[in-house]
Every structure is written in structure tokens, then in C-alpha cells.
Amino acid sequence: MSGNAAALAMSQAIPLQRAQGGLAWHERLRDRLTELDLVPDLGSNIGSAEWWRGLATLTLLCGSAIATFPGVRPLVAGGAPALDTADFDEARAQMIMPLALGADTGRHMAATDAVRPLAHAPERPQIELTATLGNGDSFARLLERSGVGRAEAQALAGQVSTAVPLADIAPGTRIDLVLGRRAARTMPRPVDALAMRARLDLRIEMERVGGRLVMRRIPITVDDTPLRIRGKVGAGLYRSARAAGAPPQAIQSWLRVIGRQMPVSGIRASDEYDIIVDYRRAETGETETGKLLYAGLIRGGKPKLSMLEWQKDGRSQWFEASGVGQQTGGMVRPTRGRITSGYGMRRHPILGYRRMHSGVDFGGGYGAPIYAVTDGRVTVAGRTGGFGNYVKLNHGGGLGTGYGHMSRIAVRAGQHVRRGQILGYIGSSGLSTGPHLHFEVYRNGHAVNPMSVSFVTRAQLEGKELAAFRARIRELTAIEPGAALTPIAPKPVEGPKLGTLADVAAKRAGDGI
Structure with missing residues (x-):
């Protein structure tokens, strides 16, 4: 044990002697280099001596890399020189490839002894x-x-x-x-x-x-079942109807028809629209959408409005389910001239004494047109006393109008006329000092001030016409929504089949025609 203790004491004594005596210079340099950090983190201790030493090291390394960069030079491979553009096009003209590209070179293939020119290029047979x-x-x-x-x-x-x-x-x-x-x-x-x-x-x-x-x-089999589209208004009528498949034109027509009966703003989100349009669909898939046939509005599960287009007196207009047609309010001006004499007592320009002027005079050039102020039936059309050429209309409800001093009459007694239709032309017939229109309005046969009357007319269906009208409404509203979109059974075609144009062309080509 004493030997071991002596050995330990000797091994511990050596470092003590070296620390006391010092290390060799190269050993001290190696230790210093080992402890030196040449690449410190430049993101920390910015501005310190250690940071500046790291920046210098980075600059030195980058400069050394740039200074020793050898550069890049392309390697030149030997071979035959490339063709220029003219020679390349000339070479392509001898290949099949230009034909695949539509002969874009514009050059002809070199001719041989087998080539003979054609007098005329052959025509396509078809x-x-x-x-x-x-x-x-x-x-x-x-x-x-x-x-x-x-x-x-x-x-x-x-x-x-x-x-x-x-x-x-x-x-x-x-x-x-x-x-x-x-x-x-x-x-x-x-x-x-x-x-x-x-x-x-x-x-x-x-x-x-x-x-x-x-x-x-x-x-070709065609299904003429009208297309019925029904749905809830919800957040927006137009968007809801378009989502249900209604054509834009049909929606616009529906809004115009309903808007004549009630404000469109009064339509509620809980209401239901009922749109029926003319619709034709062929068995081959093509479709044709026509005009609006029926416009309905349902509120609380019951119809609030049911409008159907109907022909009356040669004119198409929309009627309610009760048979009442569109309302036409107000009168049109009987002529474009200005008022020259009003209603009331005045001195007659020809007779020379005061008397009642039972109408309104409108000035205007000779031959200017005179219009019906609203719909009516002609009861008088001819020469009538001091009125000269005179037309009288009956508008129903005890109301009538008269038009005097015409130069020429354009209607006949018993004829139905529409609002704005030409009745005749301004003249100076009868007791008149110059061309003008004398216009009168009658209530129950008595002349009244024309400026105090405003006509409101509504067409009315009656009798058999009303029955046919209601039957048409029942026929349309019996159609189920979307029934027009059901598949069509193809109709067998009898007789020999000619085939398509491609078949005809192939047949004639095979026959050598």
C-alpha cells in the first residue's frame, strides 16, 4: 500500500510542477486558439469586440471566395455547322413534315421525271x-x-x-x-x-x-302543355321564381300584370306566385317558351289575384277571374290644338247674340286628326245641323262625347272605336268661322263641362264569353306545376329512312358519283 501511495503522489506532483514552471509557447498558442470563437453569433452582443471579430472573419471568408472564383466557360463541342434559315426551309421542302403543317414553307418538292403538270386541278365530287x-x-x-x-x-x-x-x-x-x-x-x-x-x-x-x-x-312529337311555376315569394320574388325555373321575360310580365291591380311593394314574403307560360317541348329535347298566359297571387292558401289574358272586341287584355278587365283611366286629348273657347255663355260669332256654348273649342290646322277620348261605340257619324260633319260616341254608363265641324269623317255609325283612334279631321263645316274642333261631353243625354269629366273604363265579360273565360282559367290552374317537364314518349316514324347527310355522301362516294 505504501508503494501505491507513493505513485499517486508522484502523478499529482507533475501538473503542479508544470503549472508552476509554465507551458511551452506552442501549447499556450494552441490553448488560446481552442478558446477563440472565430464565428460568433452576429445577432447578439452587437458592437462588442467579439462581434467585430466575427464580422471581420465573415468579410475575409467572402472576399477569399470571390477572389478565388474560377468563373464558368461553356464547353465548345465540335460538329457540322448548323443550316441557316434558307437552307433549312429548302431541306424541309423535301420532307413529309411540311404537308402535316399545312405546307407552310410555300416551296414545292423537287420534281422528278415522273412529275407531269396538270392542265386543271381536279374538283371535289361533293x-x-x-x-x-x-x-x-x-x-x-x-x-x-x-x-x-x-x-x-x-x-x-x-x-x-x-x-x-x-x-x-x-x-x-x-x-x-x-x-x-x-x-x-x-x-x-x-x-x-x-x-x-x-x-x-x-x-x-x-x-x-x-x-x-x-x-x-x-x-316530331311536341308537347304543348303550358309550363306552370309556383312557389313562395320569400326574400325576393324574382330570385325565387328564377330558382324555380321561370324565364326572366315571364317574371317581368307577371310583375307588370299584378302591378296594375295592386302595388308590387304590397306582395308579402309569405305569398305564393303562380306563373303559367306558353311552352312547347320536342321529343328531341328542343324547347320554345312563349308569352305569359296566367298570373296568380295566393295569400293564406287562397287566390288573391287570378289574371288571364283574353281577346275582347279584337283586342287582347288581362281580365280578373270575375271577368273584369283592365282599368283605363282619364281621357286623351281630342286633338293637339290649344283651347280657343271654353264652356259657358258667350256671344255667338255668327248669330250675333249670347247663348250657351255647350262644349270646348280646340284650334288646329285644317286636316289635323281628331281622336276618340276613350273607348266607345259610334252612334252618329254624318251631317248634323250647325255642327256640320259630326261624330257622337257612346261610352256606356250614361256618358257620351261629340265632335263637330269636321272636314272629313273617318268612322261609321255602329263601329266600336278605341281610345286614341282617329275619328276624323278638323274642318270648318256647319256654323263655323274657321277650322276648329267643337268638343262636347254628355251625361245622361245632357251636355256638361268637358273639363269636369274624367272617364274611367273597365271592360267586362258577360254571358257565354264569361263562361268560356272561367273554363280557360280552370283548365290552366288544373295543370300541375312542372307537368310540362315530364319525359315525352317518342312517336314511331313510318316510311323509308333516307339517312343523314353523311350517309348520303358516303353512299354516293361509294357508288363513284
């Missing part, structure tokens, strides 16, 4: 094209623009008119044509086949058989 009928266009002019001869175009138009009036072919209709081989270059091509959708319910196909065009009418 040309297939599609023409579209424009607004104000005619069927015959469309065919002529497509390359058909005038005589044949007129003959085709006459042949098509036997199946459908040419005026019924809507603008935008597409017409598929196959033009055949012509006998000479100076002649127009004949029509080998024609196909078109003449109407929603009719397709026409024509094919040349035995030198003449044979027309085939192909009827």
Missing part, C-alpha cells in the same frame, strides 16, 4: 356545307349564296314551301347541304341533299333520286 338563315333573309337567297343556281334555288324554295310556309322558318335555322358534281366549271353545283329543322315539330330532308330531289317530311 361539297358538304352548313348555311344559317339570317334576319330579313330569304330561303332562296341563302341557297344562292351557298353556290346553288338561281333557278334551282327558286325551285327548292317552292318545294319547301309546300311543307312549311317560308315565313315560319325562324332566323338562325341551320340548313345542311350536299352539293354534287357540276357538268362544267362555269355551271353551279346541283343540290344532292338538303336537311333542316323547319319548325319545332317538323324536320325536312331532301335527296336526289333519279335526277330529281325527293322531299321527306319527318314529324
